[in-house]
Amino acid sequence: MIPQEVLQFRKAYESNIGKYYSGWVHGAFTLCVFLGVMVICIAKIETDFSEEWLTVPIVFCIGNLTEYVVHRYPLHHPMGMLAPLFRIHTLQHHQYYTDQAMEFESSRDVNMVLFPPFVIIFFAVIFIPVVWLVLNFLVSANVAYLSCATATFYFLCYEVFHFSHHCPDASWIAKVPIIARARRVHRFHHNKRFMSLYNFNITFPFSDWVFKTEKFELPRGSSS
Ligand SMILES: [Zn+2]
Ligand SMILES: [Zn+2]
Numbered sequence: 430m431i432p433q434e435v436l437q438f439r440k441a442y443e444s445n446i447g448k449y450y451s452g453w454v455h456g457a458f459t460l461c462v463f464l465g466v467m468v469i470c471i472a473k474i475e476t477d478f479s480e481e482w483l484t485v486p487i488v489f490c491i492g493n494l495t496e497y498v499v500h501r502y503p504l505h506h507p508m509g510m511l512a513p514l515f516r517i518h519t520l521q522h523h524q525y526y527t528d529q530a531m532e533f534e535s536s537r538d539v540n541m542v543l544f545p546p547f548v549i550i551f552f553a554v555i556f557i558p559v560v561w562l563v564l565n566f567l568v569s570a571n572v573a574y575l576s577c578a579t580a581t582f583y584f585l586c587y588e589v590f591h592f593s594h595h596c597p598d599a600s601w602i603a604k605v606p607i608i609a610r611a612r613r614v615h616r617f618h619h620n621k622r623f624m625s626l627y628n629f630n631i632t633f634p635f636s637d638w639v640f641k642t643e644k645f646e647l648p649r650g651s652s653s
Pocket of ligand 1: 522526591594595615619
């Protein structure tokens with residue numbers, strides 16, 4: 430049963446979602462852009478097994494740490510010019526979905542989970558080419574393509590995981606073991622009392638393990 434305050438917030442937020450918005454189109458657009466960037470990058474990679482392949486785990490770790498730091502700080506604390514991130518994440522996403530109401534009610538609710546299309550376009554058209562130019566200049570074309578492919582894959586993982594965390598409990602994706610575990614962690618993060626303290630990795634919990642901020646249950650003596 431969805432709490433009254435969540436229902437009220439969702440109703441009030443509804444006017445911010447365009448009349449013709451479709452969560453399916455939003456998801457398909459995100460998927461197509463990310464897969465397109467990955468295919469272009471992977472097609473250009475030279476397949477000799479040199480140490481350049483170390484780029485993949487390194488960029489993966491950087492992605493995990495970035496996800497953690499951005500979520501832990503600007504997304505949960507108003508920080509100067511980054512305050513809009515706090516507004517969208519803490520004041521909107523965390524009001525729209527709480528640990529008592531994690532699931533989509535309709536495909537329009539995807540609007541409050543996936544990154545907006547302009548961010549995806551910025552990532553594909555500005556961020557990735559700039560990263561490619563810098564790494565191609567400083568290191569090599571292979572490292573540049575490997576980095577861009579891995580970064581795009583990581584961003585896609587983020588979107589797929591976060592989407593899955595808000596799918597209905599009965600959906601097939603909720604039962605995939607790695608997703609099921611991450612859903613439990615993310616549900617705990619959506620408890621308003623603990624959202625700025627625990628579970629900042631949406632995808633793989635490596636940084637939460639390093640900084641000891643992963644939690645599944647309430648601390649002893651607490652109540653929700
Ligand atoms: Zn969420
Ligand atoms: Zn959060």
